Amino acid sequence: MFPADLKYTKDHEWLKPQGDGTALVGITHYAQDALGDVVFVDLPEVGDAFATGEEFGTVESVKTVSELNMPSASEILEVNAGLVDHPEAVNDDPYGKGWMVKVRLKGDLAAGLLDAAAYEALVSAESH
Amino acid sequence: MSTVAAELKKTPLNAAHRALNAKMVDFGGWDMPVQYPAGILAEHEAVRTKAGLFDVSHMGEIRVKGPGALALVEHLTPNAVSKLVIGQVHYTAFLYENGTFVDDLLVYREGEQEFLLVVNAGNSDKDFAWVQQHAKGYDCTVVNESPATGQIALQGPLSVSILQPLTKTPLEPIGYYFFTHGEVAGITCLISRTGYTGEDGFELYCAAEDAERLWNAVMAAGRPYGLLPAGLGCRNTLRLECKMALYGHEIDDTIHALEAGLAWIVKLDKGDFIGREALLAAKAAPAPRKLVGFKTLEKRDIARDHMPVVQDGKQVGFVTSAAPSPTCGINLGLAYVPTGLAKTGGRIQIEIRGRAVDAEIIPTPFYKRQK
Numbered sequence: 001m002f003p004a005d006l007k008y009t010k011d012h013e014w015l016k017p018q019g020d021g022t023a024l025v026g027i028t029h030y031a032q033d034a035l036g037d038v039v040f041v042d043l044p045e046v047g048d049a050f051a052t053g054e055e056f057g058t059v060e061s062v063k064t065v066s067e068l069n070m071p072s073a074s075e076i077l078e079v080n081a082g083l084v085d086h087p088e089a090v091n092d093d094p095y096g097k098g099w100m101v102k103v104r105l106k107g108d109l110a111a112g113l114l115d116a117a118a119y120e121a122l123v124s125a126e127s128h
Numbered sequence: 129m130s131t132v133a134a135e136l137k138k139t140p141l142n143a144a145h146r147a148l149n150a151k152m153v154d155f156g157g158w159d160m161p162v163q164y165p166a167g168i169l170a171e172h173e174a175v176r177t178k179a180g181l182f183d184v185s186h187m188g189e190i191r192v193k194g195p196g197a198l199a200l201v202e203h204l205t206p207n208a209v210s211k212l213v214i215g216q217v218h219y220t221a222f223l224y225e226n227g228t229f230v231d232d233l234l235v236y237r238e239g240e241q242e243f244l245l246v247v248n249a250g251n252s253d254k255d256f257a258w259v260q261q262h263a264k265g266y267d268c269t270v271v272n273e274s275p276a277t278g279q280i281a282l283q284g285p286l287s288v289s290i291l292q293p294l295t296k297t298p299l300e301p302i303g304y305y306f307f308t309h310g311e312v313a314g315i316t317c318l319i320s321r322t323g324y325t326g327e328d329g330f331e332l333y334c335a336a337e338d339a340e341r342l343w344n345a346v347m348a349a350g351r352p353y354g355l356l357p358a359g360l361g362c363r364n365t366l367r368l369e370c371k372m373a374l375y376g377h378e379i380d381d382t383i384h385a386l387e388a389g390l391a392w393i394v395k396l397d398k399g400d401f402i403g404r405e406a407l408l409a410a411k412a413a414p415a416p417r418k419l420v421g422f423k424t425l426e427k428r429d430i431a432r433d434h435m436p437v438v439q440d441g442k443q444v445g446f447v448t449s450a451a452p453s454p455t456c457g458i459n460l461g462l463a464y465v466p467t468g469l470a471k472t473g474g475r476i477q478i479e480i481r482g483r484a485v486d487a488e489i490i491p492t493p494f495y496k497r498q499k
Contacts, residue, residue, distance in 0.1 A: 060452065
């Protein structure tokens with residue numbers, strides 16, 4: 001539920017550094033569970049740039065919609081085209097096939113990102 | 129959060145929902161299942177193709193009985209109560225003098241002078257007070273049976289197949305919007321062929337203390353048929369596809385019965401009832417707004433409840449309910465729009481997070497079952 005190699009935001013996005021200045025971004029297991037069945041993911045264009053915390057898209061479930069906020073300042077290199085026909089991948093495999101964008105990081109990783117233990121503590125506090 | 133949760137009201141099935149790992153939410157002060165692990169889409173599909181089982185024990189039940197009961201219910205509601213035969217149910221409303229809604233409800237005719245009124249959970253206390261307040265001068269008793277009553281709704285095309293083995297009462301002869309009394313799984317029930325999903329099905333009323341046994345018996349009987357426990361999430365998408373009104377959305381105390389598209393429950397010629405004068409006047413004047421169904425044109429444009437309808441940058445109406453439709457596969461909604469815009473095939477614009485998007489007015493209901 002809380003892979004150790006990811007960084008997390010308080011808004012329930014995850015960021016996975018690839019070791020080459022790029023990273024994958026998605027939403028956490030906790031976030032997909034709270035949303036319920038995802039039916040559409042609205043993603044940005046390749047080349048768009050976002051500041052830390054800036055909204056880069058939305059994820060729509062049957063019952064609600066949630067903003068996607070960029071975990072760390074970056075530029076979009078790729079969006080997950082597979083989500084167009086299979087948005088349910090966000091529910092089924094949030095840390096794998098449900099990734100949303102691949103980004104080139106700008107500068108250092110944002111200071112406010114949480115490690116797995118800190119994120120688990122946050123989620124634990126929110127759900128009780 | 130735990131202090132808030134402790135104040136929520138619980139139905140007699142609360143433990144059953146938790147045992148099924150339901151996701152619970154605060155629904156009008158009630159701790160209710162929004163979905164079970166299968167999820168809203170799977171539960172929605174189960175109801176459309178097989179069956180789903182809902183806990184609707186939070187609904188309110190008010191019994192009106194005595195020599196003045198018929199006269200009181202006629203006075204309180206716009207539909208023609210005297211036309212109901214014993215064993216028949218109809219959809220109706222409590223209206224204020226100005227024709228807007230106190231609530232919508234079902235009226236069950238239990239006897240010549242005995243009626244069971246089934247009202248929304250969130251309005252239950254207000255409704256009971258409303259009935260009591262108007263009962264003065266009518267020779268009848270008004271009893272709030274809500275706390276003593278459990279209710280479950282078995283909905284879907286396989287409902288008869290699932291339920292019949294549990295009861296000696298022949299189910300097929302019960303017509304749509306009729307009811308009878310009988311035993312289901314050895315439990316005394318009011319068996320009503322009604323629902324809020326647009327599918328065939330039954331609403332079963334029983335004593336609160338029997339509700340969990342009844343729920344478990346129906347779940348067990350239905351599992352081999354693909355029955356799923358179904359939460360409020362799919363209850364909303366199911367009723368929206370059928371354009372069934374939800375209090376606080378399509379109807380409330382600012383919207384009158386005719387503009388809500390509910391002229392069919394308003395029998396202006398039946399004699400006096402609360403709200404009649406206002407509705408007679410409303411009927412005689414041009415209607416300023418109308419409830420319409422719409423679909424957005426782009427997949428990414430998903431309208432939601434309460435979003436503005438705009439024209440040339442100005443708000444001219446509002447969305448009452450909207451969601452991606454699991455059955456129709458498009459993004460649907462209902463909205464109040466100026467009558468001039470309310471033409472099937474016409475375009476309106478919905479403001480979604482600051483962006484005006486195109487929508488087309490389409491016929492309703494969006495979904496109708498094959499009979």
